[in-house]
Amino acid sequence: MRIKSRRTRKELLTSLLFVLPGVLLTIIFVIYPVINTFWLSFNKWNGVGGSAVTWVGLENYTKVLTSEKFWNSMLNALYFMIGGFVVLMPIAFGMALLVTSKMKGTKFLKASYLMPVMLGTTAVGLMWKFMLNADFGVLAQALRGLGLGDWVINWLATPTVNIWCVVLVNEWMYAGYNMLIFAAGLVAIPQDIHDAALMDGCLGLKKLFYVTVPMCKNMFMVFSVTCITGCLKAFDIVYAMTGGGPVETSATPAILLYSQGFQYKLMGRSSAISIFLLVLGLILSLFLNNVVFKQEKN
Amino acid sequence: MNKNRAKRRFKKGLQYFVAALLAVITFFPLVITLLNSLKSNDEILLGMFNLPKVWQFSNYPSAIATANAVGSITRSLLVAIATLVLVIVVALPGAYAIARKSFKYLKGTYILFMAGVMVPVHCTLVSINRMANVVSGKNNYIFLVLVYAAFNLSQAIFLFTSYIRGIDRGLDEAAKIDGCGDTQILVHILLPLCAPIIATEAILVFIYGYSELIFSLILINKDSLYTVSRAMLNFTSNYTTSYGPEFAFIILSMIPMLIIYLILHEKVAEGMMAGAIKG
Numbered sequence: 001m002r003i004k005s006r007r008t009r010k011e012l013l014t015s016l017l018f019v020l021p022g023v024l025l026t027i028i029f030v031i032y033p034v035i036n037t038f039w040l041s042f043n044k045w046n047g048v049g050g051s052a053v054t055w056v057g058l059e060n061y062t063k064v065l066t067s068e069k070f071w072n073s074m075l076n077a078l079y080f081m082i083g084g085f086v087v088l089m090p091i092a093f094g095m096a097l098l099v100t101s102k103m104k105g106t107k108f109l110k111a112s113y114l115m116p117v118m119l120g121t122t123a124v125g126l127m128w129k130f131m132l133n134a135d136f137g138v139l140a141q142a143l144r145g146l147g148l149g150d151w152v153i154n155w156l157a158t159p160t161v162n163i164w165c166v167v168l169v170n171e172w173m174y175a176g177y178n179m180l181i182f183a184a185g186l187v188a189i190p191q192d193i194h195d196a197a198l199m200d201g202c203l204g205l206k207k208l209f210y211v212t213v214p215m216c217k218n219m220f221m222v223f224s225v226t227c228i229t230g231c232l233k234a235f236d237i238v239y240a241m242t243g244g245g246p247v248e249t250s251a252t253p254a255i256l257l258y259s260q261g262f263q264y265k266l267m268g269r270s271s272a273i274s275i276f277l278l279v280l281g282l283i284l285s286l287f288l289n290n291v292v293f294k295q296e297k298n
Numbered sequence: 299m300n301k302n303r304a305k306r307r308f309k310k311g312l313q314y315f316v317a318a319l320l321a322v323i324t325f326f327p328l329v330i331t332l333l334n335s336l337k338s339n340d341e342i343l344l345g346m347f348n349l350p351k352v353w354q355f356s357n358y359p360s361a362i363a364t365a366n367a368v369g370s371i372t373r374s375l376l377v378a379i380a381t382l383v384l385v386i387v388v389a390l391p392g393a394y395a396i397a398r399k400s401f402k403y404l405k406g407t408y409i410l411f412m413a414g415v416m417v418p419v420h421c422t423l424v425s426i427n428r429m430a431n432v433v434s435g436k437n438n439y440i441f442l443v444l445v446y447a448a449f450n451l452s453q454a455i456f457l458f459t460s461y462i463r464g465i466d467r468g469l470d471e472a473a474k475i476d477g478c479g480d481t482q483i484l485v486h487i488l489l490p491l492c493a494p495i496i497a498t499e500a501i502l503v504f505i506y507g508y509s510e511l512i513f514s515l516i517l518i519n520k521d522s523l524y525t526v527s528r529a530m531l532n533f534t535s536n537y538t539t540s541y542g543p544e545f546a547f548i549i550l551s552m553i554p555m556l557i558i559y560l561i562l563h564e565k566v567a568e569g570m571m572a573g574a575i576k577g
Contacts, residue, residue, distance in 0.1 A: 014480045015399045018391035019407050022451055025388060029448035030414050033425035040424060047424075049431050091320075098317045103310070105317075111563045112321045118555045118566065119328075120509030122527035123548050126534055127327045130334070130545070131346065138330055141345040172323070180571050222574065233418050236511045240531060254420045262516060267424050274421040282416060 034278065041271035047261065060272035069248055070273065073256040076163045080231035080252065083167035089223060091175045096182030097212075110183070113176035121173070125240025128169045132156055156242050159249035166241050166250060170234065178223060185219030186212070225288050232277050232284075253277055328552075335545035342541045357542035358550070361533075366522075367547045370529035375554060377439060377525060378507030381446040382500045385454050388447065389499075390492070393458030394484050398470065408459070414452035419512060427516050437520045445513050450503050457572055461495040462488060498569040501562065508555065526551050 041060055045053045064070050099110040116124060131138045134154040143151050156162045189212070197203070197211045213220075235254040238244060244251035244259060251259065253273060261270030334342055335357055337350040361367045396408050426445060435441030465488065473483050489496075514525040524532060530551055534544045559566060 011399065011480065012401055015395040015401055015404065018395040018480070019404065021388045022392040022455065023407060023410065025444065025448040026410060026414050026451055029426065029445050030417050030422065031410070033422035033429070034417055036425035036428070037421060040428075047427070094316070095320060098313065098320075101313065103313055103317065109317055109321060110567065111559075112324050114563070114567055114570070115556075115559060116324060117570065118505065118559045119552050120527065120555060122509060122511055122530055123551050124327075126530060126544075126548055127331050129534075130541070131327060131330060133346075136343050136345050138346045141347045145347075172327075176324070177570055177574070180567055181574050184571060226574070233420070235420060236527075239511065239515075240527075254418075257420060258423065258512070258515075261424050262427075267428075271424050274424065277418060278421045281418060285416070 037271045037274050040268055041275045043268050043271075045267040046265045047267045048265075056268065060268045061276070064269060064272045064276065069251070069256060070253070072249065073251045073253045076250060076252050077231045077234065079163050079167055080170065080234050081228055083164070083171060084227035084231065085224075087168065088171040088175060088178060088227070089220075091171065092178035092223075093182045093216075095175060095179035096186055097208075099179065100183050100186045110176075110179075113179055115176065116173045117177045119173075121236035122240045124169065124173050125166075125237050128165075128172075129156065129241045132165055156250075157246050159246075162242050162246075162250040163238075166238050169241065170237050173237070181222055182216060182219050185216035189215045221293055225285060225293075228288060229281050229285050232281055331545050331548055335542060335549045337542055339540050339542055342545075354542055357546040360540075361543040361546040361550060364543060365529060365533040365547050366524075367529070367533075367550045370524050370526045371551060371554065373439075373523070374508050374526040377443060377446070378504045380439075380443045381450065381507040382503040384443060384447040385450045385503050386496055386500065389451055389454035389458055390489070390496070391484060393455050393462055394480070394488060396455070397459045397462035398467070408455070411452050411455040414449075415456075419449055423512065423516055426513070430517055435517065437518055437523050439523075442513060442517050445517070446503075446507055446510060450506060453502065453573060454499050457495055457499055458492065461492060465491055495572075497565060498572055501558075501566055501569045502573050504558075505555070505566075 040053070042055060042057060043053045044056045044059075045051070095109075095113050099106045099113070119127075132140075132155050134140050134152055139155075140152045143149065153161070155165050193211060193215065197207050202211060232252075233254055234252045235258070238250060238252050238255050239258075242250040244255035248256065248259065254277070257270045257273035257277070260266045260273065330346055333350060334346050336353050336355065337348075337357075338352060338354045341348065341351060341354075392407075392411075396404050430436050430438075430441055433441070469487055469491075470483050473487055478486070509527055510525070511527040514528045518524060518528060521529070521532060530547055533547055
């Protein structure tokens with residue numbers, strides 16, 4: 001008995017040592033910063049070490065929630081989400097259908113479609129920024145060549161157009177990644193169901209919409225959750241392509257909190273945006289996972 | 299019958315056409331960037347579509363000399379490798395304890411790690427910046443790597459824990475009877491068995507670490523220490539008079555990842571899939 005308890009005590013100690021480094025890293029760099037940001041969101045601070053941190057109560061939140069810039073950034077996040085459902089989802093699903101079909105070269109296609117994710121967001125953003133240049137870019141040159149020179153505008157400097165350019169580049173980059181999710185769903189459909197559909201004479205588009213898509217419901221759910229919660233987080237691609245400009249017309253909430261904090265030195269304002277995003281993200285993901293998703297399961 | 303066959307052939311043709319079109323759209327920007335990295339500035343200004351008339355290979359040495367392209371790429375590679383090693387060294391023992399021991403506090407620990415998934419990176423920027431100022435973590439790669447590792451832990455713990463749970467406990471028990479302690483079980487028995495999931499996670503962390511942008515923006519401000527994303531952004535906004543070297547830098551920055559992808563594309567797909575399902 002005594003030996004056993006000594007052994008469990010030793011085991012307890014080892015297990016503590018095993019999890020400790022991870023727990024410390026998470027508390028120091030993830031949990032504590034969130035708590036600190038929460039506290040800062042009620043204060044005014046210019047980010048300089050020695051300068052005063054003054055309590056202002058809810059002022060940061062009221063300022064943020066009444067600012068046009070903030071709601072414009074939320075609208076841009078919404079464009080990211082719309083783009084995700086209208087452009088990214090059909091393309092990714094189409095790619096998944098192709099790479100799981102019986103055609104030749106599916107391995108090559110799969111590897112090609114996935115490739116853009118590897119390139120790094122900054123490199124992708126810069127590549128497209130040049131391609132969309134109004135003076136010498138590919139699109140401008142192509143339009144001029146077709147005699148549509150009037151259509152050439154400075155896309156990345158035109159409000160609303162610029163954010164949609166970024167959204168489309170984002171879809172270019174992540175189509176292959178989302179293809180993987182759908183392909184996993186397609187592969188998991190049992191052969192019996194294909195056979196049954198064939199027996200019933202259910203083919204082509206009819207089969208696609210009445211058999212294949214419903215059978216991949218879970219994958220559409222996974223996609224929806226990542227798309228809806230992910231649209232609030234878009235940063236890198238926007239930063240590389242437009243920097244959120246001009247005058248923050250293409251800023252997403254993440255870009256806005258960066259510029260408020262690190263360009264305008266409004267740390268409190270930036271923290272308020274952070275906390276708002278964190279809470280909104282939590283609510284959305286809890287809602288999607290427990291309300292929408294649960295109904296699907298029943 | 300004949301009509302049906304024609305229809306089927308048409309469908310098949312359409313399928314190949316769409317597949318090829320998507321592949322062309324995927325590769326097109328790369329090809330264009332590559333071509334323009336070999337043109338002189340005057341030729342680029344005439345339009346990106348044109349093929350180079352004079353092949354300007356000197357853009358590459360020029361990107362390396364003026365933007366320190368190779369230096370920043372090397373730094374990013376080292377940061378990525380350091381991050382992945384740290385993540386694995388920290389996450390594997392943690393996951394082992396969570397998967398194999400039944401102490402009550404471990405459940406709470408697991409929840410703590412999983413809560414990490416819910417925290418968006420940019421919600422911590424202001425505080426991490428503040429912390430960096432206090433502990434002189436600015437322009438400090440150790441601090442940067444610690445931050446990167448912290449934000450990759452949840453995923454690693456999740457993947458490792460579920461993988462270890464899938465490994466037969468009988469092996470551990472047998473080793474325990476032979477007098478092996480936890481550390482020995484982990485190193486000699488589970489480590490080799492976990493090799494596939496470790497490789498998967500390593501690839502994911504590597505991709506993250508190499509191209510990470512937001513933390514390197516706030517934590518590194520000396521240009522001699524810029525990571526590749528940062529150096530590239532800086533170069534393209536400062537030297538707007540010569541585009542050729544900028545294109546060359548973009549191509550150079552993509553080479554390490556493309557080489558890895560060429561060799562490991564199946565493993566990458568597998569890893570991305572494992573990472574995606576978690577969410």
